[in-house]
Amino acid sequence: MRIAIDAMGGDFAPDEILNGALESLESLDKGDTLILVGPVETIKSKIGEKNLNKYADIIRIVDATEVIGMDESPIDALRKKRKSSISVMVKLAADGEADAVLSAGNTGACVAGCQMRMRNIEGVNRPGIAVVFPTFEGPVTMCDVGANIACKPINFYQYAIMASMYSKNLLGIQNPRVGIMSIGEEEAKGNEIVKKARELIRSDPKINFIGNIEGRDIFKGKCDVAICDGFVGNVVLKLTEGLVDGLFKVIKHEIKQQSFLLALSFKSVMMKMYRKYDYHEYGGALLLGVNGTSIICHGSSKARTIKNAIMAAKKFHSMGTNKEIKEYLAASNVRGADE
Amino acid sequence: MRIAIDAMGGDFAPDEILNGALESLESLDKGDTLILVGPVETIKSKIGEKNLNKYADIIRIVDATEVIGMDESPIDALRKKRKSSISVMVKLAADGEADAVLSAGNTGACVAGCQMRMRNIEGVNRPGIAVVFPTFEGPVTMCDVGANIACKPINFYQYAIMASMYSKNLLGIQNPRVGIMSIGEEEAKGNEIVKKARELIRSDPKINFIGNIEGRDIFKGKCDVAICDGFVGNVVLKLTEGLVDGLFKVIKHEIKQQSFLLALSFKSVMMKMYRKYDYHEYGGALLLGVNGTSIICHGSSKARTIKNAIMAAKKFHSMGTNKEIKEYLAASNVRGADE
Numbered sequence: 001m002r003i004a005i006d007a008m009g010g011d012f013a014p015d016e017i018l019n020g021a022l023e024s025l026e027s028l029d030k031g032d033t034l035i036l037v038g039p040v041e042t043i044k045s046k047i048g049e050k051n052l053n054k055y056a057d058i059i060r061i062v063d064a065t066e067v068i069g070m071d072e073s074p075i076d077a078l079r080k081k082r083k084s085s086i087s088v089m090v091k092l093a094a095d096g097e098a099d100a101v102l103s104a105g106n107t108g109a110c111v112a113g114c115q116m117r118m119r120n121i122e123g124v125n126r127p128g129i130a131v132v133f134p135t136f137e138g139p140v141t142m143c144d145v146g147a148n149i150a151c152k153p154i155n156f157y158q159y160a161i162m163a164s165m166y167s168k169n170l171l172g173i174q175n176p177r178v179g180i181m182s183i184g185e186e187e188a189k190g191n192e193i194v195k196k197a198r199e200l201i202r203s204d205p206k207i208n209f210i211g212n213i214e215g216r217d218i219f220k221g222k223c224d225v226a227i228c229d230g231f232v233g234n235v236v237l238k239l240t241e242g243l244v245d246g247l248f249k250v251i252k253h254e255i256k257q258q259s260f261l262l263a264l265s266f267k268s269v270m271m272k273m274y275r276k277y278d279y280h281e282y283g284g285a286l287l288l289g290v291n292g293t294s295i296i297c298h299g300s301s302k303a304r305t306i307k308n309a310i311m312a313a314k315k316f317h318s319m320g321t322n323k324e325i326k327e328y329l330a331a332s333n334v335r336g337a338d339e
Numbered sequence: 340m341r342i343a344i345d346a347m348g349g350d351f352a353p354d355e356i357l358n359g360a361l362e363s364l365e366s367l368d369k370g371d372t373l374i375l376v377g378p379v380e381t382i383k384s385k386i387g388e389k390n391l392n393k394y395a396d397i398i399r400i401v402d403a404t405e406v407i408g409m410d411e412s413p414i415d416a417l418r419k420k421r422k423s424s425i426s427v428m429v430k431l432a433a434d435g436e437a438d439a440v441l442s443a444g445n446t447g448a449c450v451a452g453c454q455m456r457m458r459n460i461e462g463v464n465r466p467g468i469a470v471v472f473p474t475f476e477g478p479v480t481m482c483d484v485g486a487n488i489a490c491k492p493i494n495f496y497q498y499a500i501m502a503s504m505y506s507k508n509l510l511g512i513q514n515p516r517v518g519i520m521s522i523g524e525e526e527a528k529g530n531e532i533v534k535k536a537r538e539l540i541r542s543d544p545k546i547n548f549i550g551n552i553e554g555r556d557i558f559k560g561k562c563d564v565a566i567c568d569g570f571v572g573n574v575v576l577k578l579t580e581g582l583v584d585g586l587f588k589v590i591k592h593e594i595k596q597q598s599f600l601l602a603l604s605f606k607s608v609m610m611k612m613y614r615k616y617d618y619h620e621y622g623g624a625l626l627l628g629v630n631g632t633s634i635i636c637h638g639s640s641k642a643r644t645i646k647n648a649i650m651a652a653k654k655f656h657s658m659g660t661n662k663e664i665k666e667y668l669a670a671s672n673v674r675g676a677d678e
Binding site: 184215218230251265266273 | 447474475476485488489520521522523530531553554555556557558559567569570571573574575576577578579580581582583584585586588589590592593594597598601604605607608611612
């Protein structure tokens, strides 16, 4: 497969992105191509540093002279910067020259670029970003975490289907339990859109739908898939990140106050936990619902994150989930009233 | 002051509620009255157990023979169960017989009961629930966490004002920095209502408004007050609870695998943290914007939680925040276009 990588996206671009991409070379399969998108000279000099001649025929460099900043307005930036690494990358996918795209740059621009250029899978109204939360009770797939902040019931329904398939294919969870994020377990709870979405999902018996879930349930093993609108999902994602960081700060502080020795022993526990629950291990989030494979990486991605994200792209591509989604939606007779 | 307590609300009612209420007696001031609302016999027998004769003149018992279950639909339950402890408790406040109400029961029923019976402070369109998050960087007040799941811009504006005053009066934070929960720091981010709310808040120069904040910022010391709609706030509140529990489970598990001795030493660190960051210490959340003082306690409140909540009610009552809110809104010329 051909994987296009935005060499200029993210807080540590281009160094960490290119390092990660080049480190992945030894794990690629025969026939794979890595397409590095960014300023040719920068990319060439990085490849030169590393003595990678034997990989020359599986690396392709595509020039992109502009960069979309992390804080730029996505739509404006895409319109103005046609030569940006994100614009050029998604165009490669649109033109059939790449099977997967991958960026740690401006998330909004990357999502919008993929939606505009790669188009949706037939039958999908709006794509959604899916992330996997590693929890003590097992991994939970959440969708959407930021692609679509004004969800209609049909979007929730399609997220339930797409995220279930992702959970089954990626994590091997048969018949994943799907919950919809709301503010109480009872049927009466939730806003009007969530209530309508619940009816729509329930009308499809092939979805293993358990109804409302609350914020705390994500970490309690109550569901395998949590669906929500992109506003709520994005808050959840970033809150989780901030809270975990904050809590570790508190623990470190308290432990240091107690004993230096304890702090030392605890450090190895923390390192082990970091390895197990770290988002760098998961590589990135998947934009579910677009034609092709699109991996959205965290802005602070390091080389390891990028390498793992490339592996995630390969895995998703090989799973055939997109084809499955298309077939499922073609056979489903559930339609949203409002789209 | 006169504090009415729902003796039958919460997972551990009536035992823990009554224990907490009675334990608070020694900390009350001269002239205070504790009004215990619930089945007279149950309450009397609990008082009898404890040999509290010297407090007899500051305890009032008000009979309530019904209980609203934790899972009942709030509005239906309030309509049907006129003799429930929540209904009777809020009626006491409405009739001028109580200055504060306090319940660990069905949150929705308690909020709806207070709104219907106690009425809003003049100028307030909708009340909001405010909670204080203890973070490593200091306490953050969040409003709303569940009273109002369909917020209009004017509600956000009023939450900014009310929560700022609460933060100043309760926590001593002068000129608290107010952020609005959104999905990115940039101006372009957020849904239409959040964008309009931002304009409205910004039009009042007396609010120390810092614009958008993201989920992670709550734990990074970026703001003192975080405002959001009740849907998002409720998800945040419950997610935080679930994540902290989940993370401690993971830490305990990993530490035990490493060494039993380490687990023992870590236990005392954890206990210390629990004391510092535990919601039981804060007692409960405040329903900001109603006439009087209304404290919403966590469903799993123990005696200690209730005792602390009673102290919180006393503190809030003495701060005079409601009067300040009324005066502020009377002088403000910011009005929502849609309410």
